[in-house]
Ligand SMILES: Nc1ncnc2c1ncn2[C@@H]1O[C@H](COP(=O)(O)OP(=O)(O)OP(=O)(O)O)[C@@H](O)[C@H]1O
């Protein structure tokens with residue numbers, strides 16, 4: 180790195196504490212700015228990209244984690260150290276998971292802070308150097324089948340590459356169709372177990388009564404109809420990798436058996452007295468919010484922690500519209516080749532329409548639409564489908580106001596807006612609201628809108 184002083188942003192809402200840290204760092208030859216809140220810090224980060232952020236955990240309404248998430252999303256190379264209150268080790272663990280470079284438990288010695296900063300500064304210098312060396316290589320556009328060059332996907336690639344060489348258990352989350360299975364396969368492809376078995380198990384597809392034998396195997400005669408020894412999926416994967424898809428659907432009893440395997444590395448076949456030691460790397464995936472499943476008693480908390488050693492979050496497509504163009508090209512190429520056709524092209528209007536679509540079914544939906552377009556060759560039909568198809572309301576982000584709502588007024592307003600939008604054409608307005616003509620007319624009459 181050049182001789183320029185390292186720029187540090189100190190985020191602390193307590194004025195005395197903030198001034199103390201600022202003057203200490205300035206005395207140690209760092210260039211220091213400071214902010215008292217997450218919002219003010221973001222303004223400063225945008226204005227004057229610091230090399231490193233040192234943030235307190237507790238900052239009024241928001242926390243240092245919110246800031247960390249922002250920084251990791253927008254500027255993945257920026258150094259980040261977080262200070263957590265004494266006795267809140269879970270905060271430190273969460274922060275490290277979210278990509279903090281280091282944490283300090285309060286109260287800390289000034290020397291500890293300086294050492295931590297020095298360590299992170301060195302790693303930033305190294306990252307910058309690596310970046311320079313790699314500057315010839317363009318931004319990573321894809322990783323073993325995963326396509327997309329948005330910052331969010333870069334983060335996924337970095338994580339996948341980093342943990343693929345280890346045997347760490349990985350938990351992949353994200354909405355349906357975001358590429359969780361593809362990421363699991365990428366992890367496997369890049370690992371040194373790639374010549375060993377990769378066994379995928381869809382935990383949601385096994386009937387509960389068969390789950391134990393499927394996963395862990397069964398001795399001959401262990402249950403009625405068990406005429407021979409059955410080798411379970413985990414045993415079959417010995418030496419390799421097992422992919423537990425839809426792990427949130429695993430019956431509670433099998434969660435206990437799986438926990439035992441993750442803790443002790445052993446399983447017992449159904450009906451077996453002894454135990455078998457296995458060497459299997461576990462990758463799990465779910466579209467569910469497992470923390471919520473834990474809170475509601477459907478998923479074992481201890482198993483959740485055992486699985487969530489390295490979390491990988493697959494971002495929804497609507498969060499990274501900058502990837503749509505590249506994905507469209509990718510699937511056009513794949514499907515045209517698959518059906519032996521010359522590579523098709525789309526007009527810029529169609530592309531715009533694809534970019535504006537919120538993609539509730541994520542990459543899978545996009546792949547399917549492009550495949551259908553390649554087969555039917557009807558660009559207009561694809562556009563019509565995208566613009567006329569009613570979108571599911573994103574109920575994840577839709578929160579009713581604290582004060583409640585006037586349902587009738589809300590419904591009436593929806594009807595009126597639909598009618599205005601479609602210039603009084605009832606058929607189109609009904610379709611726009613995703614309801615039958617009859618149901619629509621009934622409501623129009625109810626609100627005396629006819
Ligand atoms: N980033 C990507 N680049 C290229 N193809 C992708 C990408 N993400 C997903 N796909 C493709 O989209 C389809 C769905 O992906 P995948 O099955 O991995 O999703 P998933 O997250 O496991 O979904 P579900 O939760 O419904 O099981 C697959 O055909 C996959 O190849």
Ligand SMILES: [Mg+2]
Pocket residue numbers: 359360424
């Ligand atoms: Mg899947």
